[in-house]
Amino acid sequence: MSLTAAMESSCELDLVYITERIIAVSYPSTAEEQSYSSNLREVAHMLKSKHGNNYVLFNLSERRRDVNKLHPKVLDFGWPDMHTPALEKICSICKAMDTWLNAAAHNVVVLHNKGNRGRLGVVVAAYMHYSNISASADQALDRFAMKRFYEDKVVPVGQPSQKRYIHYFSGLLSGSIKMNNKPLFLHHVIMHGIPNFESKGGCRPFLKIYQAMQPVYTSGIYNVQGDSQTGICITIEPGLLLKGDILLKCYHKKFRSPTRDVIFRVQFHTCAVHDLDVVFGKEDLDEAFRDDRFPEYGKVEFVFSYGPEKIQGMEHLENGPSVSVDYNTSDPLIRWDSYENFNIQREESAEGAWAEPPLPSKHLEKG
Known part of the structure; x- marks a missing residue:
């Protein structure tokens, strides 16, 4: 933990084990590039020593090559800071997390974010609802930990649209929100x-x-x-x-x-x-x-x-x-379009079977 403390003091890194198998690595948007880059190497060393090659990095921020220092396998799911991702992207992230975590008991998901923690909140809250579909005692404990992380770390900095999309996602999964297909x-x-x-x-x-x-x-x-x-x-x-x-x-x-x-x-x-x-x-x-x-x-x-x-x-x-x-x-x-840089990025990192997974519920399949 002394390594973590040193990293946190060097560039305001926030490294949190949300659950034993879901880790959040977050940096403020103001983090200096040199400090941020060297920090990534230290985090990668820590993750490698503790989890070997049994983790996959989900990048929720803009695409950048130095994120690969955390792990050679990076899934880019980024969207603009302070915003909410597309509803379909939320589905894809949850499906990819679930696929990886269920593949082996020692597999770990690392959520990387540079900017406002609202991005982490969307993913954690969405996955909390997603995992609710197949309940078990262990998952119930995990959901409690995810809920605590969301309320403590994210609610104070979240945006109303992010909360709205979590409500959409939860409602579509449970069936409490019916799909509108009218133009x-x-x-x-x-x-x-x-x-x-x-x-x-x-x-x-x-x-x-x-x-x-x-x-x-x-x-x-x-x-x-x-x-x-x-x-x-x-x-x-x-x-x-x-x-x-x-x-x-x-x-x-x-x-x-x-x-x-x-x-x-x-x-x-x-x-x-x-x-x-x-x-x-x-x-x-x-x-x-x-x-x-x-x-x-x-x-x-x-x-x-x-x-x-x-x-x-x-x-x-x-x-x-x-x-x-x-x-x-x-x-x-x-x-002038402030989203142009995100619009021109090809979403090619979530490759293979994870690129466009089936939607996770009969309530979503029509959409």
Whole structure:
């Protein structure tokens, strides 16, 4: 343990045996590269001496060659920090963990993460629910340990969308959430309450919508004064067809400045959407849930339909005359995609039989 203590002090490494066979190796995003790299070698030495070649590394962060110092066999399942992975990816991770752990009694899983610990939380909580399918006394003890790790280490730093996806996964496994296979067309995104992102109040929001982490829509830039409106409606006509994992990100474009701030971010999966009117409160919105600039009573409403045609009787949603819109989406600041580096990575590391395993429940097979 003195080695572990030395490593922790050198670059804030957090090495935790969540259970006897599931280990978390986590570094903050601020860890210096040189310290982080040398640390990996020390961790690899410790793992090798204690577990031989009986462990597989699950990398939950961006792909990088030096992670292979921990083990020559690395499964890359990474996704952007502070976000949630695709629902299908959660299934794949759990299936791969289960396959490896059940292959031999001495096999060990090492979860590697550089950045916010929310990534670890998603995987640990999801696997806790996944392992609940085949209960045994030993697994019950493991689930208690996983639950304690999740509550102690992850809940304080997690994002609402991460908790939402764990809820989806648990509900789909148990059958408490039924699959929605109907097409959903998004027509309106309504912000109730105006965030205060300008010195004189108000904000200049614009939306970017992603499907499977690929951009599918960018709105114009809305100029809203804080005391002129109680809300703002961004209308998409014809309606935008959404299916699967959706990320909606609302930015504030600073006035006379080539920068932007995140107002809120929200991720959801259309398979779990059964209402044509969906409301996310402040506590449900990533980033905004702990941002004082977003009003406490604020919420974001999504209005869907089952077709692209304009929904009749929605004239009351139109913005007042004080709201102006700039449709110059060719602005590099508006067009810039912060997920491009993840989008161009080929997911080739989870090879062979683990690449696209069967979904773990009859409730998921339809999706």
